[in-house]
Amino acid sequence: MIEYLLFFITGICAGYLISGKYSNKLQKVSLNISILLLLFFMGVSIGKDPMLYTKISGFGIQALAISGFSIFFSILAVLLIINITGSKK
Missing domain, CATH: 1.10.287 (Helix Hairpins)
Structure with missing residues (x-):
């Protein structure tokens, strides 16, 4: 540290x-x-990591879901903040 x-x-x-x-x-x-x-x-x-190749399909679906929801809610939060503050820069 x-x-x-x-x-x-x-x-x-x-x-x-x-x-x-x-x-x-x-x-x-x-x-x-x-x-x-x-x-x-x-x-x-x-x-x-040799085990990664066997687990990659499960990771793919999970990663797609997590990233999709992250992008969606990030855009939603930005739009909400813009609407609350009323500023567009």
Whole structure:
């Protein structure tokens, strides 16, 4: 846990020192690279699981239902908040 806190503090210090002309572009590039690496290593760990291929059909239907309801209720919540606040930006 302390490692995560140290990385976080190091990132804050680096952001403070780098703030300037190229900091926004550097931040976008580093964020994209880190997300791509995270997705790659998640894919590697999923691909290493031999039992996953047998369970994938059950996961597919369940994932479709969960994602469908999540999208539906997210849109519904946004529309409700827009109607309550009366603001469209």
